[in-house]
Amino acid sequence: MRNFKIIIQYEGTRYQGWQRQESTCNTIQGKFEAILGKMTGQKMVQVDGSGRTDAGVHAYGQVANFKIDTDKTPEEVMDYINQYLPEDIAVISIEQMHERFHSRLNAKEKTYCYRIWNSPLRNVFERKYVYELSERLDIEAMKDAAQYFVGKHDFKAFTSNKKSKKSTVRTIYSIDIDYSETKEGYKDITITYNGDGFLYHMVRILTGTLIEVGLGQRKPEEMKKLFENATRDMAGALAPAKGLCLMEVRY
Amino acid sequence: MRNFKIIIQYEGTRYQGWQRQESTCNTIQGKFEAILGKMTGQKMVQVDGSGRTDAGVHAYGQVANFKIDTDKTPEEVMDYINQYLPEDIAVISIEQMHERFHSRLNAKEKTYCYRIWNSPLRNVFERKYVYELSERLDIEAMKDAAQYFVGKHDFKAFTSNKKSKKSTVRTIYSIDIDYSETKEGYKDITITYNGDGFLYHMVRILTGTLIEVGLGQRKPEEMKKLFENATRDMAGALAPAKGLCLMEVRY
Secondary structure, eight states, X not given: OEEEEEEEEEOGGGSSOSSOOSSOSOSHHHHHHHHHHHHHOOSXXXXXXXXXXXXXXXXXXXXXXXXXXXXXXXXXXXXXXXHHSOTTEEEEEEEEEOTTOOTTTTOOEEEEEEEEEESSSOOTTTTXXXXXXXXXXXXXXXXXXXXXXXEEEEOGGGOSOOSOOSOOEEEEEEEEEEEEEOXXXXXXXXXXXXXXXXXXXXXXXXXXXXXXXXXXXXXXXXXXXXXXXXXXXGSOOOOOGGGEEEEEEXX | OEEEEXXXXXXXXXXXXXXXXXXXXXXXXXXXXXXXXXXXXXSOOOEEESSOOOTTOEEEEEEEEEEEOOXXXXXXXXXXXXXXXXXXXXXXXXXEEOTTOOTTTTOOEEEEEEEEEESXXXXXXXXXXXXXXXXXXXXXXXXXXXXXXXXXXXXXXXXXXXXXXXXXXXXXXXXXXEEEEOTTSXXXXXXXXXXXXXXXXXXXHHHHHHHHHHTTSXXXXXXXXXXXXXXXXXXXXXXXXXXXXXXXXXX
């Protein structure tokens, strides 16, 4: 069996997220497994992603790997998959790896971007990739607040997954908040999160919390109280999926 | 009656172009006229655009005007329209003009952009706004060819409208070809056309001709032969609608 690593892009709008589900075939993982099953004739090809993305979340550089028995070159495998993928999913690179490579277990660092279109006007062209928010955000306050999240912390207040007994400690290396501005003064804000890994819903809850700071509903220094014994209800709302994009996974 | 000028954005994918048609209500003009009819109670509000855009063509700055009898402020008119528009159309500004202002007759200059994604890989996120072309284009040759089109010429070989007895002379002020490049060497090419006006299909046929130069099927200096007594069959193919966007109209 040969082990292939692929880098994938998708617009998440139409999908029920990354993870295969019994009740729907409309998942990214499900699409890949169906195509590779067809290509190889294997009953079940398991395609492991670097992590699950939620329904509606996009990916510019999701990484996955799978083991198959084939005579094709890596480029032929990639062409075959792309030929059967719909127009909102694409494999952009492929590489044969050693047999122990695993896209999730070996991931060292991930980058996510969250985009906010901060304007009373809708964004016709980018509407599927941005969260549209009309009230003006105080970006400096958001930057101040974001710095409290950087570092190694217990982020259990920032996940929707209550049952897991696994560690909720993660390290965020950086959070950068940048924006471009239209001549009318509307801002296209991008929050870039860089860390060793993120819990279920973590980036969206961090973003929801930063938005509440930007709206003046919380003060930056209040972020300190959201670690240690904090609970989910103390952190901010879950920001909408469509503003989120998994940019890159590093190994 | 008050005369309002509006600037409009739309993603043209779902529409049969700008112009109202009897057989379909799915036109941009038709959407506006229906909303304004509802708002004013007038039987027929005519919304004049600066020009028709074809089915599938986008607009970042289309201009239109209409005359209505209303007590609303311009901002209230804009908010009313935006409230009833679908998410792929928006009014981004409004201004009350003198009664003789006409968006088409008074237009002095227009800018169109045509985008080509020059890569063997699909473009997942921008796929509705770019023409995807896998064969590598010679951009320097395209730039050389474009310079022959700049200036005042008879562009009758560059329009699909055979019947019109109107003048086919137009002045192109500039054609700029720029691109950004991914790390894999794929180019996102934008051709920007600036002129006093463009004939039916003219930008798409100019683009189709430049693409044939970029593919090595024509030489830049052959462009000289496409004026004067040239006919439509001597110019290049009609480039696909989805790469085209009306950027700005100046008065």
